[in-house]
Amino acid sequence: MARTGRPARTKQDWARILEGVRGTITYQASLQDYTSFRIGGPADALVEPVDVEDLCRVVAQARAERIPVFVVGGTNVLVRDGGIRGIVVSLRQLKTIRQEPGHVLYADGGVGMPTLIGYAIRRSLSGLEWGAGIPGTVAGCVVMNAGTRLGEMKDSVKAVRMVDPRGRVVDIPAADIPFSYRKAHLPRGIVAGVWLQLRPGAHDQIERTVKDYLQYRKDTQPLTWPSAGCVFKNPPQDSAGRLVDAAGLKGARVGDAQVSDKHANFMVNLGQARAADVLALIRKVRAAVKKQSGVTLELELKVVGQA
Ligand code: EPU
Helix, strand or coil: CCCCCCCCCCHHHHHHCCCCCCCCCEEEEEHHCCCCCCCCCCEEEECCCCHHHHHHHHHHHHHHCCEEEEEEECCEEEEEEEEEEEEEECCCCCEEEEEECCCEECCCCCHHHHHHHHHHHCCCCCCHHHHHCCEEEHHHHHHHEECCCCCCCHEEEEEEEEEECCCCCEEEEEHCCCCCCCEEEECCCCEEEEEEECCCCHHHHHHHHHHHHHHHHHHCCCCCCEECCCCCECCCCCCCHHHHHHCCCCCEEECCCECCCCCEEEEEEECCCCHHHHHHHHHHHHHHHHHCCCCCCCCCCECCCCC
């Protein structure tokens, strides 16, 4: 029996629910393989739609059966050890990028930021340099209005293509989307793609900025370890990394979860970390920072799934 008291769905149930879906479907898929933290329990059904139309089908058919759909972007998320019930969608196969008139790029939600930035550099388009080294997908970066001190997603978003909860495509102009620090206030649904307004620039200068910035990140962040990027939001006028460092917590560990000794706002998975270890470490860090500096750190990391 499932925890809801309802009998667990059989393979036949899932085959009916996901009938006609052209993308890959994996049952009891470990979400470790879909998160940059390499942590997370299983998804009942993990679906990788092949295009936006396929995504619409998944959403519409899930709704007809009242099954929740969760999108795993994977880089800024901690999936708890019990995993996620229902359907988990990965946009990995939604990978189209194209240039449109007026220095506009359209990118599917599953395009990786590094790929998109490479594409912009090759066309001498400026505006995304701030994102050098951000490993997430375009969709993830839109949803969380990803940014660095050089800029943020909202500076370039022209419009967002969403699939609404009924499985219909809706295009939303940027003017209708309020953005705030690390959040785009979007209607319910899934970000399937985005139009970005860039500007013509000097190829060598764009490339130089990206390379320098990438180097800064390599020098200051633990990019070779599995992590979810920054764990806490920066409090106004300060840096969460500086505060955690000042509280003496670099290298602090719970199980295989460790506060990076390179950048204290990163937690790294030394190998076998569980979500419970990371959550215990987060509690420890927040308590120590509160005691040391009086600041209550807010999570940037999104925690999802069942314990
Ligand atoms: N610092 C320390 N100890 C540390 C880390 C930082 O003292 O362990 C100090 C640094 O010496 C520096 C200051 O804190 O004086 C700021 O550090 P940094 O330049 O690394 O920037 P940050 O504010 O910690 C922000 C973003 C990062 C982004 C970097 C670089 C947030 C929460 N963090 O970090 O974004 O990569 O700037 O632009 O906005 C992310 O969002 O996942 C992320 C990593």
